[in-house]
Amino acid sequence: MNSPPETPSAAERPAITDAELLTAHINGDPHAFSEIVKRHRDRMWAVALRTLGDPDEAADAVQDAFVSAYRKAATFRGEAAVTTWLHRIVVNACLDRMRRKSVRPVADDELIEAAERDTPLPDQTVEREVSMEVSAALKLLPNDQRAALVLVDMMGYSVEDAAQVLQVPSGTVKSRCARGRAKLAPILSHLRNRTDLNRVSSAKGAELRDG
Amino acid sequence: MTGDTHYDLDILAELAEDLLDVDTARQVREHLAVCDPCGEQLADLAAVREVLAATPTPAMPMGVALRIDRALAAEAETRRSGGVGLAEAPDWDELMRDSPWERPVEVPEPARLGAAEAPEPVRLGVVSDDGTIVPAKRRRARRPRWAMPAVAAAAAAVVVGATVASTGLLAGGDGTDGGSPSPVVALPTHESSHMAKPAQPRAYALTDSGHNYSDQELRQPLEGFFGPAPIVGGATSDAADVDKCVSRVASRTDLHTYAVDQGQYNGQEALVVASWKDKAAGRLRIDIVDPFNCKNLRKPTLGRW
Numbered sequence: 251m252n253s254p255p256e257t258p259s260a261a262e263r264p265a266i267t268d269a270e271l272l273t274a275h276i277n278g279d280p281h282a283f284s285e286i287v288k289r290h291r292d293r294m295w296a297v298a299l300r301t302l303g304d305p306d307e308a309a310d311a312v313q314d315a316f317v318s319a320y321r322k323a324a325t326f327r328g329e330a331a332v333t334t335w336l337h338r339i340v341v342n343a344c345l346d347r348m349r350r351k352s353v354r355p356v357a358d359d360e361l362i363e364a365a366e367r368d369t370p371l372p373d374q375t376v377e378r379e380v381s382m383e384v385s386a387a388l389k390l391l392p393n394d395q396r397a398a399l400v401l402v403d404m405m406g407y408s409v410e411d412a413a414q415v416l417q418v419p420s421g422t423v424k425s426r427c428a429r430g431r432a433k434l435a436p437i438l439s440h441l442r443n444r445t446d447l448n449r450v451s452s453a454k455g456a457e458l459r460d461g
Numbered sequence: 462m463t464g465d466t467h468y469d470l471d472i473l474a475e476l477a478e479d480l481l482d483v484d485t486a487r488q489v490r491e492h493l494a495v496c497d498p499c500g501e502q503l504a505d506l507a508a509v510r511e512v513l514a515a516t517p518t519p520a521m522p523m524g525v526a527l528r529i530d531r532a533l534a535a536e537a538e539t540r541r542s543g544g545v546g547l548a549e550a551p552d553w554d555e556l557m558r559d560s561p562w563e564r565p566v567e568v569p570e571p572a573r574l575g576a577a578e579a580p581e582p583v584r585l586g587v588v589s590d591d592g593t594i595v596p597a598k599r600r601r602a603r604r605p606r607w608a609m610p611a612v613a614a615a616a617a618a619v620v621v622g623a624t625v626a627s628t629g630l631l632a633g634g635d636g637t638d639g640g641s642p643s644p645v646v647a648l649p650t651h652e653s654s655h656m657a658k659p660a661q662p663r664a665y666a667l668t669d670s671g672h673n674y675s676d677q678e679l680r681q682p683l684e685g686f687f688g689p690a691p692i693v694g695g696a697t698s699d700a701a702d703v704d705k706c707v708s709r710v711a712s713r714t715d716l717h718t719y720a721v722d723q724g725q726y727n728g729q730e731a732l733v734v735a736s737w738k739d740k741a742a743g744r745l746r747i748d749i750v751d752p753f754n755c756k757n758l759r760k761p762t763l764g765r766w
Binding site for chain 1: 470474475502510519524525537713
């Protein structure tokens, strides 16, 4: 799988765009697609994990999605971003799984595991608790509301981007988010005054927090 | 405003998203100006966004990334061998349904063929309810070699360790790289007998001490408990079950499983799975799982050998 250093793969040319990589993949570049995967897998994982709430299911969904994208690359039309396209596939894979079977309930420890893997945080206990509560709360939502909230509130996408990914009008995304938040508010309200919330973990979080 | 009419969270959430008609929105705003409880509710709603945004999203675990790499490698293999159309599982079309990027004209016929042959492409998930991968049975034949001393087993753990974590990938890969028309689906029944691959050595030492572990004991060097018990050889169905749970644990932890003991935890049947967290330092991660569903019975903990 490793290419010899003298023939730099697409992966080593940083300036190349996703769309170019996809084209290279379609044209038979054996490394192009793995670079796309490398670039986006963490986000895709996060989306799947939060949408499905189950690491095993999420792993299956992301794998399905990437293999699907690999096969279907030729059908990608350049008018949307590659990331949007990928998200769409991942979200579809997740919704698909949820539709096929009610995803089994997850033991808390698995959620902890999932949350702590590869993200060693100095003060894990609080974040972990929050993470678990959030995961549990998200499960109470209908699938469409959860998918919308994961994209917009958790992953920080604009309503418009989420609408593109979810294939529904922006207004629908807004109302799904609104209904989802209304359901979560009583459940998560006790976390409101947690000091650690001021320590928002991402720029997009800070943005949201500061309006 | 009389003060006894409040707006419910749905209305407030819609207000926040600017979904209310102008008149209603104005009414609600006027109410909010004078009503503390509703103001609180609105703050709760804002907090939901904040909490969600602040919840850390973990990176993809190595085990999963590896597994995807393998699936894609298998896919590339299929592609090279010209089996693209044949290997097309209907699942993908299902997944891509409604996608604006799809060009319906180009949906290849073979995809439909696939659909006819494999009405339940769901299997692609490969993971059954308990999270195991079907071909667990393949490993039957050659167990006696397990009667190796723990030290040797440890060496094996280092070398082969990764395979334990990736049982899933193997299954996925096997399904696709043969170019068979219905990937992954047919594994369980006929293949196990004649398709048995060279048995993969169990990468950990399996013991059956029956010991009832307590929290306190888990803090002591584990060798004292695992060590004296005889290594379990042979391929009992028991061992296969253990294997299931072990690979399950390994895929969760991304660590090399070193040793596994069948015992009890606080009086409950349990598998004690020890995986190297830091081999040099002799630090192990200990997962205590129930042997039936592979669910953790307690929080994984750090231990020593």
